[in-house]
Amino acid sequence: MAKIxxxxxxxxxxxLKSQMTTALEAEYRSGLDTALRIGWQILERGGSSLDAxxxxxxxLEDFPLFxxxxxxxxxxxxxxxxxxxIMDGHNLKAGAVAFVKNIKNPVSLARLVxxxxxxxxxxxxxxxxxxxxxxxxxxxxxxxxxxxxxxxLQEAMAEGRVQLDHAVxxxxxxxxxxxxxxxxxxxxxxxxxxMTNKKFGRIGDTPLVGLGNYADDTCAVSCTGHGEYFMLxxxxxxxxxxxxxxxxxxxxxxRETIAHLTKINGEGGLIAVDTAGNITLPFNSDxxxxxxxxxxxxxxxxxxxS
Amino acid sequence: MAKIxxxxxxxxxxxLKSQMTTALEAEYRSGLDTALRIGWQILERGGSSLDAxxxxxxxLEDFPLFxxxxxxxxxxxxxxxxxxxIMDGHNLKAGAVAFVKNIKNPVSLARLVxxxxxxxxxxxxxxxxxxxxxxxxxxxxxxxxxxxxxxxLQEAMAEGRVQLDHAVxxxxxxxxxxxxxxxxxxxxxxxxxxMTNKKFGRIGDTPLVGLGNYADDTCAVSCTGHGEYFMLxxxxxxxxxxxxxxxxxxxxxxRETIAHLTKINGEGGLIAVDTAGNITLPFNSDxxxxxxxxxxxxxxxxxxxS
Numbered sequence: 001m002a003k004i005x006x007x008x009x010x011x012x013x014x015x016l017k018s019q020m021t022t023a024l025e026a027e028y029r030s031g032l033d034t035a036l037r038i039g040w041q042i043l044e045r046g047g048s049s050l051d052a053x054x055x056x057x058x059x060l061e062d063f064p065l066f067x068x069x070x071x072x073x074x075x076x077x078x079x080x081x082x083x084x085x086i087m088d089g090h091n092l093k094a095g096a097v098a099f100v101k102n103i104k105n106p107v108s109l110a111r112l113v114x115x116x117x118x119x120x121x122x123x124x125x126x127x128x129x130x131x132x133x134x135x136x137x138x139x140x141x142x143x144x145x146x147x148x149x150x151x152x153l154q155e156a157m158a159e160g161r162v163q164l165d166h167a168v169x170x171x172x173x174x175x176x177x178x179x180x181x182x183x184x185x186x187x188x189x190x191x192x193x194x195m196t197n198k199k200f201g202r203i204g205d206t207p208l209v210g211l212g213n214y215a216d217d218t219c220a221v222s223c224t225g226h227g228e229y230f231m232l233x234x235x236x237x238x239x240x241x242x243x244x245x246x247x248x249x250x251x252x253x254x255r256e257t258i259a260h261l262t263k264i265n266g267e268g269g270l271i272a273v274d275t276a277g278n279i280t281l282p283f284n285s286d287x288x289x290x291x292x293x294x295x296x297x298x299x300x301x302x303x304x305x306s
Numbered sequence: 307m308a309k310i311x312x313x314x315x316x317x318x319x320x321x322l323k324s325q326m327t328t329a330l331e332a333e334y335r336s337g338l339d340t341a342l343r344i345g346w347q348i349l350e351r352g353g354s355s356l357d358a359x360x361x362x363x364x365x366l367e368d369f370p371l372f373x374x375x376x377x378x379x380x381x382x383x384x385x386x387x388x389x390x391x392i393m394d395g396h397n398l399k400a401g402a403v404a405f406v407k408n409i410k411n412p413v414s415l416a417r418l419v420x421x422x423x424x425x426x427x428x429x430x431x432x433x434x435x436x437x438x439x440x441x442x443x444x445x446x447x448x449x450x451x452x453x454x455x456x457x458x459l460q461e462a463m464a465e466g467r468v469q470l471d472h473a474v475x476x477x478x479x480x481x482x483x484x485x486x487x488x489x490x491x492x493x494x495x496x497x498x499x500x501m502t503n504k505k506f507g508r509i510g511d512t513p514l515v516g517l518g519n520y521a522d523d524t525c526a527v528s529c530t531g532h533g534e535y536f537m538l539x540x541x542x543x544x545x546x547x548x549x550x551x552x553x554x555x556x557x558x559x560x561r562e563t564i565a566h567l568t569k570i571n572g573e574g575g576l577i578a579v580d581t582a583g584n585i586t587l588p589f590n591s592d593x594x595x596x597x598x599x600x601x602x603x604x605x606x607x608x609x610x611x612s
Contacts (some may be wrong), residue, residue, distance in 0.1 A: 200423070200436040237547075
């Protein structure tokens with residue numbers, strides 16, 4: 001029996017204690033805590049890492065403060081377009097969706113792409129047509145509407161900014177989970193509502209295998225931050241490559257990958273787990289909403305940098 | 307001064323001499339030859355690898371027999387949707403577009419995404435809006451119509467097949483180019499019309515950095531084949547990772563990457579070049595339309611396997 005392990009993130013960026021209220025911080029912590037408990041329960045009962053990361057990310061998608069699912073930011077056109085990816089390290093299979101609309105849990109749709117199609121990535125209206133065909137849970141626009149996101153769009157448009165979610169005073173980003181189950185199998189899932197005021201059908205790293213999300217039988221990785229740099233750094237897979245080809249530990253590999261990200265001016269972080277149940281959560285931004293469960297089942301939630 | 311180098315491909319798959327006519331083979335060879343001459347001329351005059359791969363891929367896109375640009379296959383809806391990616395290894399910058407319509411040269415639009423936006427990948431209508439805004443060359447539907455592609459769609463629909471281009475009797479696939487310029491700088495470009503009868507907004511490996519196309523200061527790689535497996539194998543970046551982290555030569559790294567692709571049931575091939583001007587063109591399919599130029603400027607074009 002392997003050592004089960006679970007780690008999550010709720011976005012990285014300029015997260016400063018000085019800009020946070022006690023009540024808001026408590027809300028964030030509660031969202032992270034709830035998600036960790038859901039995933040951990042699955043792993044403790046002998047469930048798969050794939051089931052655990054899906055359920056954990058669903059919980060984070062349902063929580064309105066994170067930029068994924070329900071709390072997604074608005075595009076330039078005032079729409080909410082969501083991206084997600086899930087990867088099963090044991091079978092090296094993956095599914096992903098890009099800019100889908102009205103899907104309650106994009107990560108679950110990504111899993112259905114993996115399980116019911118021969119494809120890895122479906123995008124736009126086509127992905128929504130697939131969702132409709134298989135009867136995936138949708139919600140009306142009102143479900144996804146949150147006032148703080150709408151205000152963020154109005155501000156961004158007034159200032160002419162295309163902004164990453166972390167570039168604002170109250171940063172909330174991508175969500176993700178990585179897990180190792182009782183059989184030592186790994187999985188990773190990542191989900192996002194993208195960038196406020198984004199235009200031109202921009203796709204970031206989140207739905208892209210090896211860039212924002214990756215799992216094989218070496219490690220599972222979920223990234224968050226300025227997506228374009230994670231794409232150029234092939235960040236998620238780079239952790240696995242440094243472990244496989246350089247023989248590095250999970251922690252050393254992830255540290256080197258983040259150092260490379262820093263070198264190419266990328267900002268953000270990642271969470272990763274290996275088959276021994278080791279966990280690492282490095283980032284180069286001011287903070288990252290994150291959490292993990294220790295071997296004895298103790299939940300740890302952190303927000304700020306050191 | 308570095309040794310300049312250029313390699314191209316026009317797709318990999320079940321390409322058998324027994325199924326080819328002399329006239330058709332001559333046509334393919336001429337398309338590859340023309341593209342190589344265009345890119346080589348740029349490199350010989352001291353032009354950048356980025357200019358060389360763009361011009362080379364434009365030539366392949368304009369050639370109606372290859373599945374990219376003008377010769378793109380039809381989707382289930384009878385449309386032609388094209389993907390492309392270009393990457394500048396020296397600056398580690400990239401631009402890409404997914405399922406754009408009516409763009410004469412998707413690879414040039416990808417370069418404009420790299421140069422004029424803060425993004426890496428634009429998709430769908432949004433990408434077309436960007437193209438319109440900057441005045442990119444478009445062509446009407448008739449320009450892209452080729453009878454053999456239309457017949458392929460009718461056959462595929464009659465048989466209920468979602469088919470990769472290489473899965474048919476007359477295979478024609480993705481196109482790509484990799485180059486090393488006089489300054490030892492590398493670049494890679496890849497372009498495709500996707501899969502015949504594809505549905506649901508499927509995106510393959512071609513427009514995705516590190517998966518179907520990659521360049522840094524180690525090597526430049528362009529892939530062709532069954533895209534989903536190239537995505538799961540993070541194939542293009544994997545060559546660079548094996549060179550950087552295992553210290554392998556370009557040829558050994560590419561051979562190992564293709565061996566891994568074979569292990570995960572992926573079919574296809576890649577072309578790659580390093581800063582010393584070495585070239586490799588491995589594939590595990592029956593054939594791959596391919597070509598390269600030797601140091602003394604001799605053009606070599608090949609189609610079948612050994």
